[in-house]
Amino acid sequence: MGRASPGFQNYRLAVALGGLFFLAFLLMRWGQAIARDWPEVLLFAFLSIVSESLKINLQKSAAMSVSFLVTFSALLLFGPAAAALIEAVSVFNWDDLRLRLPALTMGFNAGQLAISMGLAGIVYLLAGGTYGNPSHLSYPFALLPIFLAAATFFLANTFFVSIYVGIAEDSSPLSIWAYQYEWMVPNHLALTVIGVVLAYLYSGTGAVGISLLIIPLLIARQTFQVYMKLKNAYLETVRSLVQALEAKDPYTRGHSERVAEYAEKIARYMKFSEAMIEMIRYAALLHDVGKIGVSRKILSKPGKLSSDEYQLIQEHPKIGAQIIHEVDFLREPLSAVLYHHEHVDGNGYAFGLKGEEIPLMARILTVADSFDAMTSARPYRNAMSVEDAYHELIRCSGSQFDSATVQAFLDATDYYQELESRKGAEEVVTEKT
Ligand SMILES: [Fe+2]
Ligand SMILES: [Fe+2]
Known part of the structure; x- marks a missing residue:
């Protein structure tokens, strides 16, 4: 599905308009706080735009911004309408303006942010939360509305974006969500806590309180950015x-x-951490x-x-290890x-390791590597069919390959599904003949 498909257009338009109506409702219901504290709301809107402009782009097309903590503290200080409004105007940040995003995309972003933050605000109030002066909140009871509100924002926001990407890329929003956002949950919790602290500092000390918090955050951001640059440089090295x-x-x-790709599927199926999955990809x-x-x-x-030539080829794992030895992050x-190229029965090369002596990451690579080698053509032979390659993996499971890894590969790829569909297709053919 292309980016300009009608479904994609309609979705963006619906969310943009929905956001506008929802914002109007919020303003009618809780807008008096904005009328009363408008200079402060303006200050928070400004902070939200600035912090969104300073967001750092991570891999997986996600970005980490601290604007959520600004808007979340605005929720505790000025209520749902102000928070939703401040969240919506954060689309006018330098980073997005520079990209010259289409108006519809900007509208979608503002709409989904306003809806997400507005819903979070309503959940917050329904769960017993109050706004105005955070020092009036009684703990531990106030933790529940705070937590529910933060969770609502996170779920709604990532849900809207996952559907957006799902329609644009014609893939399942749920798997996009699991891949892009699941790992950001702890991050989001940390921002929520800092948001609450910011609300306290602000109500106690005013603008001074903000700078007390923002300056260390900016320093942390600087450090993080250096780290991301270094990581990108590593990626370039690998490429x-x-x-x-x-x-x-x-x-x-x-x-x-x-x-x-295959190795990542296996690792995901085996529930490796994101950090380890990244290592296995490298x-x-x-x-x-x-x-x-x-x-x-x-x-x-x-x-x-010839056997001499084969011996030379067998050196490649060692040479590879020597090449990447010097790179710290590898x-x-x-x-x-x-x-x-080790086999679990000890008949592989270059060391003849057996079973668990071979690190799990290497056992995963062996399965992924062999499957792709079998299913692609080489100068000395043609490609094997996918089905035959699966059978070969099963046949050599326990001798050449680690059986648990083969099983994970079969489960994680579409092997069984394919078998079923083949069976179905065969049955249809038999019926016809
Ligand atoms: Fe190899
Ligand atoms: Fe290979």
Whole structure:
């Protein structure tokens, strides 16, 4: 589905208009706080725009902004209408203005933010929360409305965006949500707590209180940005290493990417943490990087390899490990690269490790790597069918491959689904004949 499809247009328009009506309702119901405290509301709107302008883009197209903590403290200080309004105007931040987003997208953003924050405010009041002076909140009872409000905002906001991405990319909003946002929950909780602290500081000390909190946050942001830049530089390193390999061995073009995809599926199915999944992706992208050290003649030889040549090829896990050894952040993937040709029965190379002696990350890579190798054509043989490759994995499960990993791969990919659909198709054919 293209970005300009009617469904996509309608969704953005509906959310933008819905947000406008909802905001009007909130203003009629709780707008008096804005009329009374408008200079302060203006100050918070300004802070919200500034903090949204300073957001740091993370991977997975998510961004971390601190504007939520500003609007959340506005909820405690000025109520739902002010908070929703302040949240909505944060779309006029420098970062988004610079991108010259289409008006409809801006409207969608403002709409979904206003609805999410407005709903959060209503939930907050319904659960017994009060606004105005945070020092009047009685603990621990006030924790419930605070928590419910923060959860409502997070769920509504990520729900709107996941559907947006789902329609734009024609994929399931739920899996987008799990991938993009699940890991941000702790982050969001931390911002909520800081938001509450900001409300206290502001009501106690006014603008001085804000600077007491904002200055350390800006310093933290600076540190975080340096970290993200470093991480991007690492990613570039990985990419250029993979490119160098692919330039040399055209048969591996796309191979590393596909192996990374399979390995990620297995790791997700095995409930690895996001940090480990990232490491396994690096390991998969780089697993054959040692082939840079093997001559092109051997790599693209169409016939059978001599035993000397085969020995040279078998050096590639070690060469790969040597190459990435110097890169600090690739410590974790290193052993997976080094052991990706070991077999659980001890008949693999380069060390002949057995069973659990082989790190789990390496066992995962072996399955992912072999599946892609079998299903793609090589200079010396044609590609195997997907079904045959699955059968080969099952046949060698427990000897070449770790059986738990093979099982995870079958469960995590569409193997069973495919079997079922094939069976269904066969039945139809039999009926017809
Ligand atoms: Fe390899
Ligand atoms: Fe490979």
